[in-house]
Amino acid sequence: MTTRDETPWATIATLLLAATLPALSGGIVNPVLPAIEAAFSSVSNAGVLAQLVSTLTGLIIAIFAPIVGVLVDRYGRKRVLIVSMIIYGIGPSSAYFLDSLYLILWTRVFLGIAVAGIMVSVTTLIADYFSGKRRETVMGWQGAMMPFGAAVAMIAGGVLADLNWRIVFLTYLVALLMVPLVVFFIDEPEVDTASDSSLPSVAELQDILAELPLAFLTGVYLVMFIGMIGYNQINVEIPFYLQTVTSVDGTMTGIAIAIVSVVAGLVSLNFDRIRERYSPIAIIVGIFAATGIGFVVASVTEQYWIIVAGIVIAGAGLMLLTPTINYWVAARVTEQYRGRALSGVTTTQFLGMFVSPIAAEPLISRLGTGQALLAIGVLGFALMALFAVVAFRRRSLTDATPATQPND
Known part of the structure; x- marks a missing residue:
């Protein structure tokens, strides 16, 4: 490369x-x-x-x-x-x-x-x-x-x-x-791309799969899918929630969503500084911590600006998933198969956004929007705890064998 x-x-x-x-x-x-x-x-x-x-x-x-x-x-x-x-x-x-x-x-x-x-x-x-x-x-x-x-x-x-x-x-x-x-x-990068346009044989497909860290990719794709279901609630459900509980008009609703986008963009701009201090898995712990805090805050108040503060926290955190997982996948997969591996990130990102309204509808119908947002926040805390345990175990293994454990 x-x-x-x-x-x-x-x-x-x-x-x-x-x-x-x-x-x-x-x-x-x-x-x-x-x-x-x-x-x-x-x-x-x-x-x-x-x-x-x-x-x-x-x-x-x-x-x-x-x-x-x-x-x-x-x-x-x-x-x-x-x-x-x-x-x-x-x-x-x-x-x-x-x-x-x-x-x-x-x-x-x-x-x-x-x-x-x-x-x-x-x-x-x-x-x-x-x-x-x-x-x-x-x-x-x-x-x-x-x-x-x-x-x-x-x-x-x-x-x-x-x-x-x-x-x-x-x-x-x-x-x-x-x-x-x-x-x-x-310019086209100098990477080892396959010039044969025919479909791969079963043996070639097995070789490709053997080269890919399938368990790792499955895990990060699932994280992206779940994260985007949560993020899209800000675009899909929060506008209705704001207008219902705060009685604001469409302009104020649009301002709230725009603030989320701008703050999320500013956070993503600083991804290199965040990554310099934390490993990808530690960043994911922080992302789901922000998700939990943000959705819980938004669900327990009827004050417009407090709800906006909550969705800004959750949205800024979840938007970090894209650079974090793209970086992590790129670091773990060789350039020969990098395009295929990164395409999975795009697939799960947009699939999560597409199914977001469908996935949340049973919860909203049963509990109401406010309680559904609270449930999403609780799920965020649960995922934070799960990845914190994984990060702790990885750190323990790294401390035990520092020469053989990669940082990413």
Whole structure:
């Protein structure tokens, strides 16, 4: 592998710009969903279909991320990134011209495929380009692009919604403007990629699986899945909860969610400093401690700003999962299979977000939103305790055999 700790800033900036596109993909369309429902009110189940314009993308990302992981390992990271950005620019923007809600939904399938390609290829490129503290720093910056981009997208979507809901879809064309940047400033890393395009044999598949730390990957994927179910409660349930218990309007609700995004982005920007002091598993202990504190605080009060403080604590903690797990997986998996391993992070991240409303609904129906948030907080404390025990045992083993136990 070629380590590029002196990678030009133009390359880093290009990767970070590309990393904002996934946040733009969902955030900018959410404010116009009521307008889409109204425009197609004659269509059966227009309300549900309008919601799918936002949520369908997450399911498609979860499905296609593993496929993209194979592609980036076989055909190269840069090639997949360019193709994904072209699909991102052309596919969803075509909805501007469509008069069928079902066809608009099909354009979201293309968006999901494109976002999967962008996320997996950008994360893999960062892991290939950098090592050590520099990798931690850039992955922290990448992690900050999602909440920062989401905050900007929500504001921009709201402004455009007041003009014409169709204009929102033209914003996806910005990806085409980024393609020349990728062409000129991104170089394909020198990694051992498989040139054979045929499907692997059973023996080859066994060799691949033997090279991967499967137990470790299963564990971190599960952590990401659970964490994103919790994080998405802030986007899905907290707006209703705020308006119910505090009687605030939509503007104040939007401000609350935007504050969460901004603070979470600021925390992610400091991932390198956090990682310098703590191991990944210790960071995860802290993440679930913040989850427990945040959701418990939000559940036991009817004061607007106290609820906001709670969801900020929980959201900032859970947003650290992305850079932490991306870093941890990149450090444990060789570059030959890194794209496939990192694609699993993307899959579980968006699968967790997609199933979040479904997973929480039985709890909310039975207990009410406030008690459901309290239960999520208690689960956060339970996971904190579990990983604290694991971290303690790892530290004990490290102290016993310091020469053989890796820090990560």
